[in-house]
Amino acid sequence: MxxxxxxxxxxxxxxxxxxxxxxxxxxxxxxxxxxxxxxxxxxxxxxRDYFLKIQPLIAQNKTPDSTLLQQLYIESDDDINDRTIIHRNTVLEERFKVPSMFFEIDADSITISTLSNDRVTKIYDNANLDGSRRIAPQQTLTEYSNMPELRKQMFENSFKTLLKDIxxxxxxxxxxxxxxxxxxxxxxxxxxxxxxxxxxxxxxxxxxxxxxxxxxxxxxxxxxxxxxxxxxxxxxxxxxxxxxxxxxxIIKMIILSVVFTSVIIVAYSSAIYQLIKQRQISQIKTDFINNMTHEFKTPIATINLALDSIKNPKIINDQEKVKRYLGMIKDENKRMHAQVENVLRISKLEKNELNISKERLKLHDIIEDAMTHVELIVEDRQGYINTHLGAVKSSVLANETHFTNVIVNILDNAIKYSHNAPKIDVYTENIGTNIILKITDQGNGMSKQVAKKVFDKFYREHSGNVHNVKGHGLGLAYVKRIIDDHHGHISVESEKGKGSTFIIKLPLIS
Incomplete structure (x- = not known):
């Protein structure tokens, strides 16, 4: 291509x-x-201009200053018709003196010649017995001409010489x-x-x-x-x-050529882009399947171990242990069900099939509720979540369940991507007719390239085949879709090794 x-x-x-x-x-x-x-x-x-100026002067002076007559005789015998043909050609050159003022030369006058031509042809019969021709010609042809072409050429030659120095x-x-x-x-x-x-x-x-x-x-x-x-x-x-x-x-041809070539380039670029995109999607799907497999592998293994333990004759009669193992099976089953629900929820969101009803809620109340879902995990890892709820107004139009899930997802990411004890700060403030929610952690952070793609579906920062952080790249995609549905905006500021700040802007209602 x-x-x-x-x-x-x-x-x-x-x-x-x-x-x-x-x-x-x-x-x-x-x-x-x-x-x-x-x-x-x-x-x-x-x-032509000088010729027209000279002609009146020649016409006024009808008598030439000098003349030159040239004649040419040609006699030929026609033996077949028994006659003699005599040609006479007479050329009369008349010379006129005219003033030289037109040509700006030192002489008082110049000489201009005019030519005329007289051609006569006489035909005599050789009728006498002795072969002598008759005195009077049998036929006479006469042609007179002023020879304009020759005269014109003579004028031109003379004029060119005279005009050369003007x-x-x-x-x-x-x-x-x-x-x-x-x-x-x-x-x-x-x-x-x-x-x-x-x-x-x-x-x-x-x-x-x-x-x-x-x-x-x-x-x-x-x-x-x-x-x-x-x-x-x-x-x-x-x-x-x-x-x-x-x-x-040739502008039309250039424009058409540029247009058609541009179409080909666009089509070519689109094809290359689609190939690259498909390759990326293929890689993302592969990572997603690997992560999902890893996510399901642990619960399935736990369930199998619990079932094997229950089958043990020593344990089957121990009610407390049986209840414990059954509880583990239920928890792991709920965990797998939650993973499937996340996938289905995202699919429904993309198809606009998920019905999200909204009501007037206090964002501060949603934040407090979300924190209760993760506070035990934070305490277990010896971390903290501090709130700085500086917004005076916090009433928003939201779905309590989904928006609670949004905040829980962000907090959960902050916990999972903190190798040390999670340190999280939550801020709110009013800016105009909006409320700003900032969730800041001091965890691993991410590069600018990763931050641009972190809200894409199935995207996770590439770490080879290492699954030290559970998940399948749907959490933040779900977060963005819910916030978009609430007419809000989410962005992230992060630096590798120094933590991340997720910023959510929502419109207030009076």
Whole structure:
């Protein structure tokens, strides 16, 4: 069971850790993809802005400052169809001078080129007998284009060179970067607070958020690449709550895993607890049977000896001895009956089958009555019982018989567990609406571990197979059940070798 439980916990931990790593990888890929789009958008945004600024200037100056015309002719013969095909491709480059104020350079103006393309295809029939072609073409195909893609690429190459030396904070603002980042991250399904900064090599620029910390930077990507795809500027991104975000993505799985694992641990712990408890119960039952056997063994042996003596012809005619032996048999029989009654009484108490009627009684009277049951034993052992009945009020609602048995049991324990002459003091006092009864002895005492279990049924302090103290662990269990039924409370204070004090608290009645 232990190995299986450890294996389950290990597998769950491995699975959760693996899921977390996968979420981290997916998150990293999404962020990299979003940053690459942002880098592209930043460049396109800047180039489009300058392109839109240049276009009106070119449109106002309709006459180019210079032109360059390039033509390409290609002639091919189609022998199958007996015709000649002539291709002509003309490229017109018009150069316009515009002010350089947008690019913050020293020159007064810069030259911007626009391209247009004229493609003509003519097809001639070779109809003459001598093979010469007709003067007029049979078919003419003409295509005109402004070549926007090529012109755009030319603009971009020129702009990148011109813009390279402009400070970064004049090329892009933090607000624009944030807007682009939010848009692209949202497109990747990442709705998380972030911090960013643009660095020029290892130096921070003004394009950054207030709380950005380079130490926690998650990922960086170059921006404003030149014509060689190189740049000194890097956009760094940081997510302060990245770990919480990753955990939140698998929190349901973690909770379910913890819940089910906890259930298994609880079930496992319960099973172990039950095994230990059953073992303890088994040991207690064994001790109980041994003690009960010992308790019955002496009376049975006494009865057998008495019966054997009565059978003796010399004694059977002696009336006094016969009466004596019969009295012994009766006493021992009563003793065994009392042991059985104790067991049955506890069983009935647990099943709430024992009817305990209560009436108004003086606790001091019950104490005096209980003392008469044990005073001869105490005197025989040359001990004493002193009373210190300081309570002014002692009226309680109690069952006289059972509560007398309670006090007798405690006094009997104090006598039995005193190797020397028993020295017992009984105290009473009023505290609020309660009366406190303390029975103190100077006997053997008990350890704190034993004191915690002394009211458990069948429990006796383990002393091996030595039965120097008679009993079977039911007396104090019975005491506690009776006091609980009287809405009272009992506790014990004890120290090994120095004696014990049993404290009973009962509610007073007016």
């Amino acid at each position: 232990s190995l299986s439980l450890i294996g389950i916990i290990f597998v769950q931990s491995f699975f959760i850790n693996n899921s977390l790593e996968n979420e981290n990888k997916n998150f990293t890929l999404s962020v990299k993809r979003a940053l690459s789009f942002v880098s592209r958008d930043i460049e396109e945004f800047e180039l 400070p970064i904070y004049k090329r892009i603002t933090p607000i624009e970067v944030r807007i682009l980042l939010e848009r692209e991250l949202s497109g990747e399904g990442i709705d998380l607070d972030f911090e960013f900064s643009v660095y020029d090599d290892d130096l921070a620029t003004k394009v950054q958020t207030q709380n950005f910390d380079k130490k926690n930077a998650f990922h960086g990507i170059p921006i404003f690449l030149d014509n060689n795809n190189e740049s000194s500027y890097t956009l760094w991104l940081d997510f302060p709550d990245r770990k919480k975000y990753l955990l939140s993505s």
